[in-house]
Amino acid sequence: NAGVTQTPKFQVLKTGQSMTLQCAQDMNHEYMSWYRQDPGMGLRLIHYSVGAGITDQGEVPNGYNVSRSTTEDFPLRLLSAAPSQTSVYFCASSPPWGSGKDTQYFGPGTRLTVL
Amino acid sequence: AQKVTQAQTEISVVEKEDVTLDCVYETRDTTYYLFWYKQPPSGELVFLIRRNSFDEQNEISGRYSWNFQKSTSSFNFTITASQVVDSAVYFCALSENSGYALNFGKGTSLLVTP
Numbered sequence: 001n002a003g004v005t006q007t008p009k010f011q012v013l014k015t016g017q018s019m020t021l022q023c024a025q026d027m028n029h030e031y032m033s034w035y036r037q038d039p040g041m042g043l044r045l046i047h048y049s050v051g052a053g054i055t056d057q058g059e060v061p062n063g064y065n066v067s068r069s070t071t072e073d074f075p076l077r078l079l080s081a082a083p084s085q086t087s088v089y090f091c092a093s094s095p096p097w098g099s100g101k102d103t104q105y106f107g108p109g110t111r112l113t114v115l
Numbered sequence: 116a117q118k119v120t121q122a123q124t125e126i127s128v129v130e131k132e133d134v135t136l137d138c139v140y141e142t143r144d145t146t147y148y149l150f151w152y153k154q155p156p157s158g159e160l161v162f163l164i165r166r167n168s169f170d171e172q173n174e175i176s177g178r179y180s181w182n183f184q185k186s187t188s189s190f191n192f193t194i195t196a197s198q199v200v201d202s203a204v205y206f207c208a209l210s211e212n213s214g215y216a217l218n219f220g221k222g223t224s225l226l227v228t229p
Contacts, residue, residue, distance in 0.1 A: 041221060042222055044219070045217070097210070108159050
């Protein structure tokens, strides 16, 4: 199993540009989430999904869109990039709690810089 | 409101010293999970431990041990005989009966010098 994969690993954007961060998992996990990590802030939840076709907002959703058309994929879209979105983005997946494997598995991260 | 507090921003120790990383959490749920993750300089997040709210038994794994105390809402992490490879940022996290949202503390940066 590849686990949770993210592409690209690095990206530089100009203010106003749009892009999609890709996330895929091959563990057949129902739950997937996106976090951003900023210096001194820990990880903060952007959006999450509890299954295909179901998404919801986390703590810091503004400026981001998500969709979940398949169990495997959970892309994060930046509609109009701003310097405040410069961050490291982590995707995570997990089975439903109570499955005996109750933890989130994280991808390697995408480092995004917005100029 | 901050749900997970890691009051120690940075800790520096000399190799072979023991070090304890503190984590205090806040929740009204009776069912919840607590986690510790390690983030080495390479940047990935490495899962260390999960503890559910019904299991207060302390755990030891090699040089790592965890002390969970519901009475003080704490889930502290101790590294015994620290090594340079333990240098990393350590995050404590709380999940309130969900599988999709972890509330992370701001992390403790541990530096172990030879």
